[in-house]
Amino acid sequence: xxxxxxxxxxISVPVLIGVALILFLLLNVVPGDPVTxxxxxxxxxxxxxxxxxxxxxxDPVLVRFARYIAGALRGDFGISYKLNRExxxxxxxxxxxxxxxxVYAALVAWLIGIPAGLFSAVKSNTLIDRAFMGFSLLGVSLxxxxxxxxxxxxxxxxxxxxxxxGYYSLKYFIMPAxxxxxxxxxxxxxxxxxxxxxxxxxxxxxxARAKGLKESAVVTGHALKNAMLPVVTIMAMQVASLxxxxxxxxxxxxxxxxxLIAVRAISMRDMPLxxxxxxxxxxxxxxxxxxxxxLYGFLDPRIRVE
Amino acid sequence: xxxxxxxxxxxxxxPNFEEDDIERLDDESVFARFLWMFRKNKxxxxxxxxxxxxxxxxxxxPLYTPYDPNKPSLGERFAPPSPAHWAGCDDLGRDxxxxxxxxxxxxxxxxLLPTTLSMxxxxxxxxxxxxxGGSADFWIMRLADIVLAFPSLLLAMVVSYTLGxxxxxxxxALSVVSWAGTARVIRAQTMSLREKEFVEAARSIGxxxxxIIFRHILPNCVPNLIVLFTLNIPGAIMNESSLSFLxxxxxxxxxxxxxxxxxxxxxxxxxxxxxxxxGLAILVFVLAFNFLGDGIRDAMDPYMKD
Numbered sequence: 001x002x003x004x005x006x007x008x009x010x011i012s013v014p015v016l017i018g019v020a021l022i023l024f025l026l027l028n029v030v031p032g033d034p035v036t037x038x039x040x041x042x043x044x045x046x047x048x049x050x051x052x053x054x055x056x057x058x059d060p061v062l063v064r065f066a067r068y069i070a071g072a073l074r075g076d077f078g079i080s081y082k083l084n085r086e087x088x089x090x091x092x093x094x095x096x097x098x099x100x101x102x103v104y105a106a107l108v109a110w111l112i113g114i115p116a117g118l119f120s121a122v123k124s125n126t127l128i129d130r131a132f133m134g135f136s137l138l139g140v141s142l143x144x145x146x147x148x149x150x151x152x153x154x155x156x157x158x159x160x161x162x163x164x165x166g167y168y169s170l171k172y173f174i175m176p177a178x179x180x181x182x183x184x185x186x187x188x189x190x191x192x193x194x195x196x197x198x199x200x201x202x203x204x205x206x207x208a209r210a211k212g213l214k215e216s217a218v219v220t221g222h223a224l225k226n227a228m229l230p231v232v233t234i235m236a237m238q239v240a241s242l243x244x245x246x247x248x249x250x251x252x253x254x255x256x257x258x259x260l261i262a263v264r265a266i267s268m269r270d271m272p273l274x275x276x277x278x279x280x281x282x283x284x285x286x287x288x289x290x291x292x293x294x295l296y297g298f299l300d301p302r303i304r305v306e
Numbered sequence: 307x308x309x310x311x312x313x314x315x316x317x318x319x320x321p322n323f324e325e326d327d328i329e330r331l332d333d334e335s336v337f338a339r340f341l342w343m344f345r346k347n348k349x350x351x352x353x354x355x356x357x358x359x360x361x362x363x364x365x366x367x368p369l370y371t372p373y374d375p376n377k378p379s380l381g382e383r384f385a386p387p388s389p390a391h392w393a394g395c396d397d398l399g400r401d402x403x404x405x406x407x408x409x410x411x412x413x414x415x416x417x418l419l420p421t422t423l424s425m426x427x428x429x430x431x432x433x434x435x436x437x438x439g440g441s442a443d444f445w446i447m448r449l450a451d452i453v454l455a456f457p458s459l460l461l462a463m464v465v466s467y468t469l470g471x472x473x474x475x476x477x478x479a480l481s482v483v484s485w486a487g488t489a490r491v492i493r494a495q496t497m498s499l500r501e502k503e504f505v506e507a508a509r510s511i512g513x514x515x516x517x518i519i520f521r522h523i524l525p526n527c528v529p530n531l532i533v534l535f536t537l538n539i540p541g542a543i544m545n546e547s548s549l550s551f552l553x554x555x556x557x558x559x560x561x562x563x564x565x566x567x568x569x570x571x572x573x574x575x576x577x578x579x580x581x582x583x584x585g586l587a588i589l590v591f592v593l594a595f596n597f598l599g600d601g602i603r604d605a606m607d608p609y610m611k612d
Contacts, residue, residue, distance in 0.1 A: 018452035026468045141593040143544060143564075145551050146585030149571055157575050244457035248548055262460065263552050266467050274467065278460050286455050 004297050004304045012290045019282050020072070024065045027275050077276035082268045087276035090261060095280070097167055098257030101180065101249065102242045104173050106235065108181030109188050114231070116185070117192025122219065124197060133193070136186030144245050148179045148252040165254035176253045180245045184238050191234055195227035233296045239288030243281050339529075343605030350601025353594040360591060364410040373401040375408040375561060384577050394579055396570065402580065405561050406587055412473070412562040413591060416546040417539040420480035425535055427481065428488025429527070433519050435489065436496025447493065450486035458483045462545055466554050476555050480542050488534055492527055499523050529606040536599035540592040547588055563588045 052058060056067075071077065077087035116136070120129040155175060156164040166172045199205065200223055208218045247259030254260075258277050265274035297303045344351040378398035385395040392403040431450075435443040453461070462479040469475030499505060500523070508518050547564030549555035556562040563584040570580035 014448065015451050015455050018448065019455050022452060023464065026464050029468065137593065137596060138589075141540065141589055141596055143547055143551075143567075143585055143588050143592075145548065145564075146567055146581075146588065149567070149574055149581055150585070153574055153578055240457045244459040247459060247463075248551070251552065262463065266463060266552070266554055269467075274464065278456075278464055281460060282456050285457055289455070 001297070001304060005294060008290060008293050008297075012286055016283060016286050017069075019286070020069060020279055021065060023275060023279055023282075024068060025061070027271050028061060028064070072276075072279065077279070078272035080265075080270055080273040082270045083273070087272050090273065091258065091276055091280050094257050094261050094277075097255050098243070098246055098250070098259065100167075101173060101176055101246055101255060101257060102239070104177035105181035105184065105242055105245075105249075106238070108177050109184035109238070110235070112181070113185040113188025114192050114228075117189040117231075118196065118219075118224065120189065121193045121196035121200075124193070129193075132189060136189045139182035139186035142182065144179055144183070144248045145252055147182070148175065148249060151175045151179060152252070165252070167253075167255045172253075172255075176249045176255060179252075180242060180249045183245065184235075184241060187234065187238065187241075188231060191231050192227060195230055196223055199223045199227045229296070229299055232299065233292040236288050236292035236295060240285040243285060339605050340602075343601055347601045347604070350598050353597040353601070356590065356594045357598065360410055360594075361414055363407055364414055367404065367407045367411075371401075371404050371407075373404045375400060375405045384573070384580075387579060394577070396580055397573060402583060405566065406563070406583060409561040409563045409566055409584060410587065410591070412556055412560060413543050413546065413588070416473075416476060416480065416562070417543045417591075417595075420477050421484065421535060421538045421542050423477070424481040424483075424485040425488055425531065425538070428485035429492050429524075429531065431485070432489040432492025433496050433523065433527075436493035437500055437515065437519055437523065439497075443493070446489065450489050453483070453486040454490075456483075458541070459545055459548055462549060463552070463554055466549060471554050473556055473560065476546055476549060479549070480545055483545070484538055484541065488531075488538070491530060491534060495527050495530060496523055499526055533599060533603045533606055536595060536602055540595040540599075543588065543592055543595075 056064070059067075068078070075088045077091065079085065080087050080090060083090065113136075116132045120132045123129050152164055152175065155162045162175055163172050196219075200219075205218060205223060208222045209215075213221070243259070246257060247262060249255070250257045250259040251263050258281055262274060262277040262281070264270075265277060344354070378400060379395075380399050382395045382399035383397060385399070387394040394402050396402055396405065431446050435446040462476075462483050465479035465482050466475040469478055496519075505518060505522050508522055513521075546555055546562065547567070550562045550564030551568045553568065556565045566584040567581050570577075570584075574581050
C-alpha cells in the first residue's frame with residue numbers, strides 16, 4: 001500500500017508541473033504588453049520601461065516560469081494587475097465559497113443519484129427506470145447557466161420561495177447546489193445502476209439468494225457494497241466537472257468563488273489573477289483524481305498490484 | 307424488490323439485444339449496423355431526424371424567411387409569440403425564431419468543425435502513440451494527461467483569452483480541449499490491433515508502417531471514431547454556449563444560442579420567453595446528439611454498454 005501511494009503521488013507531480021507550464025506559456029504569449037494592460041493606454045513610455053524592469057519581464061520565459069513556480073509553492077501567485085492585491089489572498093478569500101458550493105452540489109448528487117440508481121436497477125426496464133434515466137440524461141444535456149436562470153425565474157421571481165442570488169446563508173445555496181449537482185447526480189445514478197446490474201449477475205449473489213436471504217438483504221448487503229466501489233471514486237473525480245460547472249453557477253448566482261474571479265479576470269484582462277485561479281483550480285482537480293486513485297486502491301486491493 | 311431475468315437486461319431506453327443479433331454483428335458492415343440500429347432503436351432514429359431537420363432549417367434559412375435576423379424594427383419590440391413571430395421579438399424588434407435558426411448555424415459549425423479537427427489530431431496522435439510506442443507514446447500520452455487534467459471549460463477560457471476572443475478562438479480553444487480523450491481511446495485500440503494476426507502478417511511481408519496504420523489499423527477504428535464523434539459534439543456545443551454566455555465566445559453581430567441567453571437574461575423577469583427559447587434549442591439539439599451517440603455506441607459494440 002505504501003509503495004502504491006508513493007507511486008501515484010509521483011505520477012501526479014509531473015502532470016501538475018506540465019499544467020503550470022502550459023498555462024504559463026499560454027498566458028505569457030498574449031499579444032499586448034502587460035504593463036500597458038495594467039496601467040492603461042496612456043502611460044508614459046519611460047514608465048513602461050521602469051515597470052518592465054521592476055516586474056523583471058525581460059528575463060527568459062523559463063526563468064520567469066521557474067520564479068513563478070517557486071512563488072506559487074509559497075502561496076505567492078503574484079499581484080493582480082487591476083485589483084492591485086495579492087492573487088494568493090484573493091484565492092484564499094474566494095476558495096471557501098467554491099468549496100461550500102461544491103460540497104452542497106456533491107451532497108445533491110449523492111442523495112439523489114445513489115437512491116435513483118438503486119431504484120432504477122431494481123426496477124430496471126420499467127417506467128420508473130426510464131423516467132429516472134431520462135431525468136439523468138436531461139441533467140447532462142441541460143446548459144447549467146440556463147437551468148439556473150429558469151430556476152431563478154420560477155422559484156425566486158414567480159414563487160418567491162428563495163432569494164435570487166447571494167451567498168449569505170444556506171437558503172442562498174439551494175438553487176446553485178441543485179443546478180450544479182444535477183448533472184453529477186445523473187452520472188452517479190447511471191453508474192450505480194449499471195454497476196448494480198452487473199454485480200447482480202455474479203455467482204455470490206446467486207449463493208446469497210440460494211441460502212434464502214431476502215431480496216432486499218441481497219441487494220443492500222451484498223450487491224450494493226460492491227457496486228459502490230466505482231461510484232465512490234467517480235465522486236472524487238467529479239471535482240473537475242463540479243469546478244467547471246461552478247464557473248457558470250457562480251456567475252449566475254453571484255457567489256464570489258474561484259469561478260467568478262476567473263471570469264472577472266478574463267473580462268478585465270488581468271493575467272496574474274487568471275493564471276492563479278486556473279492553476280489553483282486545476283491543482284484541485286489533480287488532487288481529486290489522486291484521491292480517487294488512492295481510494296480505489298484502498299477499497300479494492302486488486303488495484304494495488306500492477 | 308426482485309431481479310427477474312428481464313430485469314437484468316443492460317440499459318434502459320435501448321432495445322434488448324438477442325444472442326443472434328450480437329453474433330450477426332460480427333460479420334456486418336458499419337452501414338448495415340446503422341440500418342439495424344435505426345430499425346431497433348426508435349429514439350436514436352428520431353434523434354437523427356431532429357438533427358437533420360435543424361441542420362436543413364439552418365442551411366436554407368435565407369430562402370424561406372422574410373425577416374432579417376439583424377435588422378431592428380422598433381415598432382415590434384418585445385412582441386409576444388404570435389403567428390407572425392413564432393417565438394416573439396427581442397429588445398430591438400428582431401424576429402426571435404429567425405434569430406434562433408441563424409444561431410443554430412453557429413452551434414452546428416461549433417459542434418462540427420472543432421470536433422472534426424480535434425478528432426483528426428487525436429486520431430493521428432493516438433495511432434502514432436499506439437503503433438510505435440516508446441518515447442513518442444510516452445510524450446504524447448503525458449501531454450494528453452496534462453490536457454485532461456484541466457477542467458475543459460477553464461482551459462477553453464484560457465485559450466480563447468490568449469487568442470483574443472471571437473469565433474475563431476473558440477474553434478481553436480475547443481479543438482485544443484478535446485483531442486486528448488480521442489487520442490487515449492485510439493491509442494488503446496491501436497495497441498490491441500497491432501498484436502492481431504492480420505497486422506503481423508502485413509508486417510512480415512514488409513508492408514511499411516504508415517501503410518499498415520492507414521490500411522489495416524485505421525479502418526478498424528472507424529466504429530469507435532463514429533461513436534466518439536457523435537458524443538463529442540454535444541460537449542463542444544455546450545462549451546461554446548457557456549463561453550459565449552460568459553462573454554469570451556461569439557460576439558455580436560453574429561448570434562449564437564449562448565450569446566442570446568446572455569443578452570436576454572436582462573429581460574428574464576419581464577419577457578422570459580426570450581431567454582427560454584435559445585436554452586430550449588440547446589437542450590433539444592444536445593439531447594438529440596446524446597441519444598444518437600448512445601444508440602450508435604450500442605449498435606457498434608453491444609458488449610461495450612455502460
